Amino acid sequence: xxRVAISSAASSxxxxxxxxxxxxxxxxxxxxxxxxxxxxxxxxxxxxxxxATEQYSSTIVSEMLGIKPKVSHRVDNLCNSGTxxxxxxxxxxxxxxxxxxxxxxxxxxxxxxxxxxxxxxxGSFNFPVHWASMFAKAHMRKYDTTEEQMAQVSVxxxxxxxxxxxxxxxxxxxxxxVMNSKKIADPVKLLDCSAPCDGASAVLLLxxxxxxxxxxxxxxxxxxxxxxxxxxxxxxxxxxLDTARKAAxxxxxxxxxxxxxxxxxxxxxxxxxxxxxxxxxxxxxxRGKGGRFVEQDSIAINTRGGILGxxxxxxxxxxxxxxxxALQLQGRAGKRQAGGxxxxxxxxxxxxxxxxxxxxxxx
Numbered sequence: 144x145x146r147v148a149i150s151s152a153a154s155s156x157x158x159x160x161x162x163x164x165x166x167x168x169x170x171x172x173x174x175x176x177x178x179x180x181x182x183x184x185x186x187x188x189x190x191x192x193x194x195a196t197e198q199y200s201s202t203i204v205s206e207m208l209g210i211k212p213k214v215s216h217r218v219d220n221l222c223n224s225g226t227x228x229x230x231x232x233x234x235x236x237x238x239x240x241x242x243x244x245x246x247x248x249x250x251x252x253x254x255x256x257x258x259x260x261x262x263x264x265x266g267s268f269n270f271p272v273h274w275a276s277m278f279a280k281a282h283m284r285k286y287d288t289t290e291e292q293m294a295q296v297s298v299x300x301x302x303x304x305x306x307x308x309x310x311x312x313x314x315x316x317x318x319x320x321v322m323n324s325k326k327i328a329d330p331v332k333l334l335d336c337s338a339p340c341d342g343a344s345a346v347l348l349l350x351x352x353x354x355x356x357x358x359x360x361x362x363x364x365x366x367x368x369x370x371x372x373x374x375x376x377x378x379x380x381x382x383x384l385d386t387a388r389k390a391a392x393x394x395x396x397x398x399x400x401x402x403x404x405x406x407x408x409x410x411x412x413x414x415x416x417x418x419x420x421x422x423x424x425x426x427x428x429x430r431g432k433g434g435r436f437v438e439q440d441s442i443a444i445n446t447r448g449g450i451l452g453x454x455x456x457x458x459x460x461x462x463x464x465x466x467x468x469a470l471q472l473q474g475r476a477g478k479r480q481a482g483g484x485x486x487x488x489x490x491x492x493x494x495x496x497x498x499x500x501x502x503x504x505x506x
Contacts, residue, residue: 144237144238145236145237145238145239145350145351146237146350146351146354146362147233147236147237147348147349147350147351147354147362147363148348148349148351148354148357148360148361148362148363149346149347149348149349149360149361149362149363149465149469149504150180150347150348150349150353150354150357150360150361151176151179151180151346151347152176152344152345152346152347152465152466152469152470153172153173153175153176153344153345153466154172154309154342154343154344154345154463154466154467155168155171155172155309155342155343155344156308156309156342157309157310157311157340157341157342157453157454157456158311158340158341158342158454159252159311159338159340159341160252160341161251161341161342163341165193165195165197165200165249165250165251165254166197166200166203166204166207168249168250168251168341168342168343169191169193169200169204169247169249169343169345170204170207170208171343172247172343172344172345173204173208173245173247173345174208175345176245176345176346176347177208177245180347180357181356181357185243186210186212186243186244186245186347187212187213187214187235187240187241187242187243187244188212188213188214188215188232188235188241188243188244188245189201189202189204189205189208189210189212189214189215189244189245189247190214190215190216190217190218190228190231190232190244190245190246190247191204191216191217191218191228191246191247191248191249192217192218192219192224192225192227192228192246192247192248192249192458192459192461192462193217193219193224193248193249193250193254193256193458193459194219194221194224194250194254194255194256194257194457194458195249195250195251195254195255195256195458196254196255196256200217201215201216201217202215204247210245212245213240213241214235214240214241214244218231219256219458220493220498221257221457221493221494222411222413222455222457222460222461222491222492222493222494223461223491223492223493223494223498223499223500224248224457224458224460224461224493225246225248225344225458225459225460225461225462225463225464225465225491226368226461226462226464226465226489226491226500226502227368227461227500228246228248228461228462229246229346229348229363229461229462229465229502230366230368230500230502232244232246232348233348233363233366236348236349236350241350242349242350242352242353243347243348243349243350243353244347244348245345245346245347245348246345246346246347246348246462247343247344247345247462248343248344248345248456248458248459248460248461248462248463249342249343249456249458249459250339250340250341250342250343250456250457250458250459250460251341251456252339252340252341252456254457254458256457256458257339257457271413271414271495272327272328272331272336272414273328274375274378274495275328275331275335275336275413275414275416275417276328276329276330276331277381278381278382278414278416278417278420278495279293279330279331279414279416280329280330281380281381281382282381282382282416282419282420282433282434283330285382285431286382286431286432286433286434287434288416288419288433288434289434290322290330290332291318291322292419292434292435292437293330293331293335293415293416293419293434294318294321294322294332294334294335294415295318295437295438296335296412296415296418296419296437296451297316297321297334297335297415297451298315298316298317298318298321299437299444299445300412300418300445300448300449300451300452301314301315301316301334301448301451301452302315303445303446303447303448303449303452303479304447304448304449304451304452304453305448305452306448306477306478306479307447307448307452307453307479308477309342309447309453310447310448310452310453310454311338311340311342311452311453311454312338312448312451312452312453312454316334320334321334321335331414331415331416335414335415335416336413336414336451337412337413337414337450337451337454337455338454338455339454339455339456339457340454340455340456341456342454342456342459342463343456343459344459344462344463344465344466345462345466346462346465346466346469348363359472359473359474359506360506361468361469361472361473361487361504361505361506362504362505362506363502363503363504364397364398364399364400364503364504364505365393365394365395365396365397365398365399365400365501365502365503366393366394366397366500366501366502366503367389367390367391367392367393367394367395367396367397367500367501367502368390368393368498368499368500368501369385369386369387369389369390369393369498369499370386370497370498370499371385371386371497371498372497373494373497374497375494375495375497377497378495378496378497382420382431383420383423383424383430384420384421384424384492384496384499386492386496386497386498386499387420387421387424387425387490387492387496387499387501388424389499390490390499390500390501391424391425391426391490391501393501394488394501394502394503395426395503397503398503398505400486400503401426402425402426402427404486405427405442405486405487405488405503406442406443406481406483406484406485406486406487407442407443407444407446407468407471407472407481407484407486407487407488408425408427408442408443408444408445408468408487408488408489408490409444409445409446409447409449409464409465409467409468409487409488409489409490409491410422410425410444410445410449410490411450411460411464411490411491411492412445412449412450412451413450413451413455413492415451417492417496418437418444418445418449419433419434419436419437420433421433421490422436422437424490425488425490425501427439427442443471443481443484446467446471446476446479446481447463447467447476447479460491461489461491461500464489464490464491465489465502465504468487468488468489468504469487469504471484471487472484472485472487472504472505472506473506484506485505485506486503486504486505487503487504487505488501488502488503488504489501489502489504
């Protein structure tokens, strides 16, 4: 199996309302990548990650970019769409079917596909904040996690977002701001929650032979994925996400590393409690100690502002996470650049953690 690397990565500015079509949004970061890449328009595969209902989207984007790829398709898996698309592109290249693949994640805040209305196991609680409330209450009961610890996640990620010109929210918040924000579903408050938005992110993947001719390739060293079902009935223990734990284990095994070797991570923080649980699921903190881990400074976490600070364009989120880690590993993250990053991790969830992807990237 051939090695695969990310050679280029880019993101659009995330906004509440861009005024652009889904296709125009998707082309933005792709054009940026194609301008800086010597592959020009000789791209073997174009994959679009989105929950939008527009059909034939990858082929439309390909035509707008002037690309005639061998392979063109879209991937939708709710919030986990982006990393699923990158895993698919990785497989096309690792198998030898393609030498290059352009993956773009794109979403509009009002995309119909963002709405999860079919799952009767969620009863009348079909908004994600209700699941976050259940996770938070379970973790607080079992491990004495506090609302203040959850609020610290929001403070940290909004502080990071202030350094990111593409983030939806550029204003830092204080612990008091978070604690005093409107309670949405006890104990989850407004500033514990992410916001849907318009945005797009893209990455260009290359085979090892092609990647060796580029500057600073970022290697995809490990991928782990797990799906336990589509409904909330598959959730199980609400203090941990079994999907993420299994995906992380497989990614570490494939990459031949342990959690302590990770320098930088993008963790799925659609709600503050999810980042705390993620600390434990990916092995950064012992079970039950995630609430205390938020104050650590050994691993750079959610440097772009995470989902809380940067915004949550659902189909683009996983690609945006990979983009941030790739830019950090290449030393191209600007004012938010973390020092000494050689190994990065991406943790991406969907639908209350019913599916998960974990990726390990390295230089």
